[in-house]
Amino acid sequence: MKKFQAQPGFVVQAYRFALDPNAGQEAALRSHCGAARAAYNWAVGWVEASWWQRRAEESYGIAEEDLTPWRPWSLPSLRKAFNEAKHTDPRFCGWWEENSKEAYSTGLANAAAAFDNYAKSKRGKRKGRAVGMPRFKSKRKARLACRFTTGTIRVEAGGRHVTLPRLGPVRVHEPTVKLLTHVQAGTARILSATVRHERGRWFVSFQTEVKRDLVRVARPDIAVGIDLGIKTLAVMADSSGEIREVANPRHLSAALVELRRASRLVSRRRGPDKRTGQKPSRRWEKANAARNRVHHRVANLREDALHKLTSAVAAEYGTVVVEDLNVTGMVKNRRLARHIADAGFGEIRRQLGYKAKRNGCRTVAANRWFPSSKTCSGCGVVKAKLPLHIRTFECDACGLVIERDANAALNLAALAAAAATGTAVGGDLDTGKVSKPRGVDQKTRTTLPSCKAGQRRAGGATLPHQRQQETRDRTQTEALTLW
Incomplete structure (x- = not known):
């Protein structure tokens, strides 16, 4: 095995593998x-x-x-x-x-x-919600996890075992070829290992320092806009005019019948009761484990589908434009909360953020108040209102008729050019500072078609829609945030 030498081009990356410990090793892990x-x-x-x-x-x-x-x-x-x-x-x-x-x-x-x-x-030096005093971890509810930073931590040469301190060689459920190849070639070094029990299995995550070469995307000059939704998971429109749709697999909806049956069985068993100190019966524990397996399968299917989608996008396009969705606020809709959570909007954006860096792909996030669905992708006119149940966009100015999500994806793809050159695109944005949480005081304004150059009011004053057109170039770049 070659000796590891720290050189430029190394990145910190994690490799996670499922474990198959025997009874003694599982007791030691616990x-x-x-x-x-x-x-x-x-x-x-x-x-x-x-x-x-x-x-x-x-x-x-x-x-x-x-x-x-x-x-x-x-x-x-x-x-x-x-x-x-x-x-x-x-x-x-x-x-x-x-x-x-x-x-x-x-x-x-x-x-x-x-x-x-x-x-x-x-002291007000931490962003986000207020953090309270640390509380004691319950034996029944605490997540099982442990991190090793010193001692014998390695991947065995056979590719089917990993060695951890005080635990010895533990068999892995899947081959460790990806990490083993780097370690044997001297292009990776294991920094630490974390074992964790989740979704009914034991996993080990190796934090490594790996030499990664930049892999260029297949179409570096093409930008794609991604509009996420429930009926269709993603509508992708690139700068060449090609529009593709990715169907929503709806993994949770497909498993609801089985999940309801399993939950009904759990409710008919004697479960734990904190008020009386009642312990769960063996039949309740078996039924609860069966219900958890349904949840675990849904989570695994969703994770696999999202990884395949984001990996394909980050490996093909040179620029990816997505919306800055308020997922926290969206899930408060009791009619759509389950479907929004099942789609995984936030996870798609998170994965695109780090996968794009591997291939030199630029990721652009449109402002949350950018009217991508209300803006005509042909002439740039913005509708005052466009209810959610209207799935076809019809422009009153140029007569364009297009599917709502495809129109939004085209507008998002056009933002890539604005981020690079600062030129104006369809849509009028209010980029003033938000005075209320989550920008609830912002409203989309209606943009009228721009008049010909030189058309002025008496006295040299500009028309209202002309002033909006002149300020669009200045505000467009401010409305974009590069990840």
């Missing part, structure tokens, strides 16, 4: 993941104990300088405190030596990250 959870709970309790102690002392009027000092939550501090407590703490005595030290380090690192997120959110 023990390591349980150790990570126990270390996390210990760290949360150890740090928060000083918080509650200070609050109690403050209630008695103790001065600030006499209060119990704050306990640090940095990873080195947690490791030092845990190494001192594991020998005497009854929660770890007698069994902590059975697992790798990496299992406890995983829990401590997760606790340190949780406290950092809480502190940053409290």
Whole structure:
């Protein structure tokens, strides 16, 4: 095996494989993941104990300088405190030596990250929703996961086994040829390995540093606009005028009959009850496992279909234009929430974002308020209203009649030229700053056909639709965001 040398052109990439552990190895995997959870709970309790102690002392009027000092939550501090407590703490005595030290380090690192997120959110330095104090992880609900960063971590030469610290060689369900080829050629180095139990199986993910050569797309000069929907998953229109449709497989809808039958069977068994402390029966656990298998199969089918779609798009076109959809707001529609979640709009955009970089493909996101469906792809006139149930676009100005989604895809494809040259395309955008969350105060304005050059009002004033036409060049580039 050639020696690995860090050189320009290396990227960090993950390789995930399904495992087929035997009974002893599965018990060891669960023990390591349980150790990570126990270390996390210990760290949360150890740090928060000083918080509650200070609050109690403050209630008695103790001065600030006499209060119990704050306990640090940095990873080195947690490791030092845990190494001192594991020998005497009854929660770890007698069994902590059975697992790798990496299992406890995983829990401590997760606790340190949780406290950092809480502190940053409290100070307003973290974007997104407010993050609360870290809470203890339940034994029944916590996700089984453990990360290894040191020790023996390798892919065996046969391609059917991986070696992990304290676990030894574990058989994989699928060959590891893709990663093994890079490792043997000296073009990859394994940085860490994470084992996780999800969808009823054990998986191992190797974080690697791999040398990746840029693979050019098949049609670098062609831009494609992708309009996502429920009836048709994706309508793709490229700059050459070709329009293609990708049918929505509707994996969840196809499995609803089987899922309802499995759920009905679960409801007729004696399940767990937190209020009374009732334990689930064996028949409930079997029925629940059968229902979970249906959910897992649907998730696997959806993931496979989306990966095939995004890989094909990122390998063919030089520029991909998609919409910045408000998926969080869309799923609040109780009639369409299930279908929107089943389609996976957000996952399509996420996958296109990182797959396009591999092939030198440029990805452009249209502004959320760009009226792609209301704009005529022929003359650029924008309709004031276009209800969702109207599936055919009819232009009142030029008489163009086209399918609604195909018209939107053509408008999105035209945005690629605007992003590159700054020229105007059909559609009028309001690019002012949003004063309300999610831009709910923005409305699409109607753009009238532009008049001939030089046509002015008395006194040299421009007409309203002329002013809109003149500002379109300036606002178009601002309405686009490059990923």
